[in-house]
Every structure is written in C-alpha cells, then in structure tokens.
Amino acid sequence: MNINRYPSFGILLVDDEPSFLRSLSIALERGAGFNHIYRCEDSREAMSIIEKEPIGLVLLDLTMPHLSGENLLQQIVQEYPEVGVIIVSGLNQLETAVQCIRLGAYDYFVKTTEEDRLIKGIRRAVHMQEMRQENQEMRKRFLSDTLERPEVFANIITQNKGMRSVFQYLESVSNSSQPVLISGESGVGKEQITQAIHTLSNRSGELVSVNVAGLDDNVFADTLFGHHKGAFTGADRARSGMIEQAINGTLFLDEIGDLSLTSQVKLLRLLQEGEYYPLGSDRPKRMRSRVIVATHQNLEEKLKKGEFRKDLYYRLRIHQIEIPALRQRKDDIPLLLEYFLAEAAAEMGKNKPTIPKELITLLANYTFPGNVRELKALAYDAMSQHQSKVLSMEIFRRVIDPNKQTIIGDTDNATLFKSDQPLPTLQEVGDLLIEEAMNRAKGNQSLASRLLGISQPALSKRLKKKLIEPL
Structure with missing residues (x-):
C-alpha cells in the first residue's frame, strides 16, 4: 500500500x-x-x-x-x-x-x-x-511565467492571465499539508480547481467531497467523523466518516460559509489538533488527509456579522485562491462558447454551427451572474434548437436583455460625479454614453442601440448629428 x-x-x-x-x-x-x-x-x-x-x-x-x-x-x-x-x-x-x-x-x-x-x-x-x-516555488514560477504540469489544468478552458496566475500558485502550494480556501461566485469552477489541487498533490488516497450546506451539527459530525455501533439511536452498525474515506487523500468541504458556529468549532479543533473522535468512541484517530474548503460567500462580511469564527477563518486561509468571475475574464468567452457548443453538438449528434461575430460582442457585454455554468447552459439550449449552419442569436438575446442587467460592484459608497465639480449637461452625458456603447459593441449600431435601450434609427440619428455639429 x-x-x-x-x-x-x-x-x-x-x-x-x-x-x-x-x-x-x-x-x-x-x-x-x-x-x-x-x-x-x-x-x-x-x-x-x-x-x-x-x-x-x-x-x-x-x-x-x-x-x-x-x-x-x-x-x-x-x-x-x-x-x-x-x-x-x-x-x-x-x-x-x-x-x-x-x-x-x-x-x-x-x-x-x-x-x-x-x-x-x-x-x-x-x-x-x-x-x-x-x-x-512561487517566486520561481511567477518570474519564469511557467507551469510545470500544464496537463493537470487541461480540462479548465482558459487563456486568461489571471487564471494562469491561479494555476502557478496551485503548483507552488501543491506539496503543502495546510488547508486551502477557494472563494469565488457560484459557477466559476471551484470543483475543477479542487480536482487540480488533488491531482497536483500526488496523494495516493481519493478526493472525497462533502457539501456542508444545510447539515445540522449532529449530521455534520457524523458525516465527517463517522460513528461506532450503538453511538446513538438507530446506529445499528459502525460507519466510517468522510475523513477516514479520504485517508492519504483530499477532503473537500463545499459551501463552508453555511456551516453553523457549533460545527465551525468542531472543524477548527480538527484542523488544529489533527485528531478526531468517531461518535461513541473515546479513542482518537489521526487525520491523514488534506482539507480544501470552498465558498461563494464573502467570509469577511460574515466575520463582521459574527456568523463565522475568526480563528477558523485565519486557519483556513493559509492558502487562499480567489477564482475570477467570467465577466472579469471576457477573453475566455469565445473559447468557452466554442468548447460548450462542440460538446453539446457531439452529445446531440449535430454539426457544430458557425458562431456569429455579433454574438461574441453581445456576450462580452453581459455580466453573467451564473458565470461559466450559465454560459454552458445557454450554449446547450441554443444547440438543442439549432437548425441552420449559423448559430441563431435569438436564444441568447432573450436571456441577455441589456436593459435588465444590474451593475456589479460596490455602489453604496460610490458616486458618479465629484461633489466639488460642476455637473455635465444632458447632452454631454448622452454623448459619453453613446461613445461607450459603440466601443463596447465594437462599432455595431444594432448592438449599441440595444445596450442603450433605444432604437437603431434613433442612435443613427444621434451619431449623424454629432458628426455635423460644429466644434
């Protein structure tokens, strides 16, 4: 063994x-x-x-x-x-x-x-x-901008520099026994990153995953630690916990931000002592697996509200990875769309269609609240209804309504205009919006008009008027 x-x-x-x-x-x-x-x-x-x-x-x-x-x-x-x-x-x-x-x-x-x-x-x-x-290791990889094992990340479709930096960091900490905290919005691919860490670590054991969201304290303890026969009513036989199943491997706890305070104490003790007691046992067992946790929640905000323990947070974030949202890596959208369409076409027995250039521009101006998972769903839906050589944009247009999108970011303390500066005129603001919309649409008036919520003839009229206005 x-x-x-x-x-x-x-x-x-x-x-x-x-x-x-x-x-x-x-x-x-x-x-x-x-x-x-x-x-x-x-x-x-x-x-x-x-x-x-x-x-x-x-x-x-x-x-x-x-x-x-x-x-x-x-x-x-x-x-x-x-x-x-x-x-x-x-x-x-x-x-x-x-x-x-x-x-x-x-x-x-x-x-x-x-x-x-x-x-x-x-x-x-x-x-x-x-x-x-x-x-x-980090210094060596970042200075040389290299990956020693690029094959480990082959299933993560990306050409984004931020994601490459994540891969280099993962290689640097792969041999560590310390926990890893993976944060990022839902749908960014935290499970794939976890698999990559497990593969890089060369551990002989398995990757065992547990979604801890919704587990009460007793179920959490039983799931992780297991129990002896007769430990509680209904325990008619002994059962090994996930920690034992992950021996010499990796234990992945997903949605760690939903863990109750009582269960957080149990997890903290496990990480600090490296030992645990199966329910009904007075003999400790040693944990021989690496722990990876993931969350889509902002743990620092939960700290401020008293919903997450500080000692556990700092114990978990020894190695921390923030996976960028899809809207922060728009250069990956064409690659991912091609990949998902080819995957869907193969599953459905269809030929992969040609992607209209306008579609890439449309997707680049969408915030993708569901991230990569949402793009995959859109691609599969479009492929299921596809009939011609060129992919129809109607499925995407129905979902991506520019007028209904919300602005992503912290707007509580932000202001569009400085209080010590005069306000621009409506004409000036309108010109700036049109210029930005045309930039985002890469000169496509049809898409720019949709971004602005006006008709294409109205936009064309404004553009012509701007051209003939005297300086």
Whole structure:
C-alpha cells in the first residue's frame, strides 16, 4: 500500500541514543502524523544524509561522541542554510540554548520537555519550512511565467492571465499539508480547481467531497467523523466518516460559509489538533488527509456579522485562491462558447454551427451572474434548437436583455460625479454614453442601440448629428 510521506521534506533525527530515536519517531508519527523521518546515531554521518536525502528539518542532540551537536549545527547552517535545525538536548542550560539560537538554530527543547509542547514546536518549524519552500516555488514560477504540469489544468478552458496566475500558485502550494480556501461566485469552477489541487498533490488516497450546506451539527459530525455501533439511536452498525474515506487523500468541504458556529468549532479543533473522535468512541484517530474548503460567500462580511469564527477563518486561509468571475475574464468567452457548443453538438449528434461575430460582442457585454455554468447552459439550449449552419442569436438575446442587467460592484459608497465639480449637461452625458456603447459593441449600431435601450434609427440619428455639429 502506497502511503503518503508527510511532510514533503524529510525530518532527520540525530542522537547517539537508539532508544530515544525510536521513542521520538513514534511520538512524531502518533502526535503529528509525521512519517517522513530519517534516523542517524552517528553524528559524523549526518551531513552525508542531508546531501543525499530531501532533508528540510534536523532535530539535533548536543552531547554526542566524535562530532558534537554544536559543531554539527554550525556545519549545517553554513553548508545548508535552507535546512531548519531544532536542538533537542539533555542539557537544560539557558546559556547553551541562547548560544545555539545565535548560531542559527530555530528552537531549543530539553528532552524532559512535555511531549505535547515538543510536538507543537516541531509542528511550527515544519510549517515555517513549508512556507519558505512555497515562497521559493512561487517566486520561481511567477518570474519564469511557467507551469510545470500544464496537463493537470487541461480540462479548465482558459487563456486568461489571471487564471494562469491561479494555476502557478496551485503548483507552488501543491506539496503543502495546510488547508486551502477557494472563494469565488457560484459557477466559476471551484470543483475543477479542487480536482487540480488533488491531482497536483500526488496523494495516493481519493478526493472525497462533502457539501456542508444545510447539515445540522449532529449530521455534520457524523458525516465527517463517522460513528461506532450503538453511538446513538438507530446506529445499528459502525460507519466510517468522510475523513477516514479520504485517508492519504483530499477532503473537500463545499459551501463552508453555511456551516453553523457549533460545527465551525468542531472543524477548527480538527484542523488544529489533527485528531478526531468517531461518535461513541473515546479513542482518537489521526487525520491523514488534506482539507480544501470552498465558498461563494464573502467570509469577511460574515466575520463582521459574527456568523463565522475568526480563528477558523485565519486557519483556513493559509492558502487562499480567489477564482475570477467570467465577466472579469471576457477573453475566455469565445473559447468557452466554442468548447460548450462542440460538446453539446457531439452529445446531440449535430454539426457544430458557425458562431456569429455579433454574438461574441453581445456576450462580452453581459455580466453573467451564473458565470461559466450559465454560459454552458445557454450554449446547450441554443444547440438543442439549432437548425441552420449559423448559430441563431435569438436564444441568447432573450436571456441577455441589456436593459435588465444590474451593475456589479460596490455602489453604496460610490458616486458618479465629484461633489466639488460642476455637473455635465444632458447632452454631454448622452454623448459619453453613446461613445461607450459603440466601443463596447465594437462599432455595431444594432448592438449599441440595444445596450442603450433605444432604437437603431434613433442612435443613427444621434451619431449623424454629432458628426455635423460644429466644434
């Protein structure tokens, strides 16, 4: 069975006591799920292990024969500055601890330290190393403007630069174990982004999806954690939860903005501790899956209203992705329309029609409140009624009524005119509207007149009048 190694980099334990190496290895796997571990009993071999293996963190004893931990620390800092070092020593001396920190150690713990405190300290170091590696990956990808695995995004139809930046970010954080928060309006493709993250992570387990909207607290806990037989009335047999089904894989929680405050506490505890209790059990299980959450809601607004916990929000947004709405990536509209029409034609056994140029201009001036999902529905509807070689625009015109569209954006605090400036005349405003409509319609008077809500002859008359007016 293929088991994912966590973290993505190795943790090297260096100590001359085999029994301590064994006990620390067990504690790391049991307490934090760390299973990417290397052991070294001879400090003289540590540097060769770092050279050959993908070591990102070293847990180092100080008092060892042959090569002391302090000397080894200096070598690691000098030759491998990107590798973090934590001192785990039997020496409980403040002066020694301060000296090690000055030499470049990330932290210092005494072997008699409580196990929970030691594990939390190592978790912090692992997280810092993950963030450092992700920053390096992001810098490399954005500077070179490249994708290492473009095939992963083949099913996401786009040529938009904003979406390409999203893909580069996803590649940068793919090896992280931290949660990912995907936000964006309904219909932008959050499920496809989730699938891409799961594929990029190379996890051996499955992608398990749960829509948490409408789940009450008990159902939420049972869905995620599962239960033992007899845990509650009707529990006549044990059932594994979604977390267990997603072992070594990815757990996707959709519509996280609808989660109740009580369930938010349970999710926060799961993310912080990495452990959960199936209903009716007093023995914890360790979560071995990555968590991805998605929402179409504005979580910051829900924070202000007290409907979403701050601690959970900041825990989830360690990696955050905002998927742009379709109206923000209008250059994708022709590609998507071609794709959906071809897909619909194949399903219906029809020939794909020619797309009128005017249709692309019409769609570019539509706000698409339903985003990509709405465009797909329009394309399928048009294809189902299509009969000639050229695609009819009537289906689209019936839905896309420029006079009924709402302005998207924050208009509460916005104003069209500055209070300290004189108002333009009606003639000036009318001329500006006509000019903008003609620009959006790319010179098509028929479409421009529809955008303005006037007849084409009326628009033509205004344009002619503007041309003959004296300067």
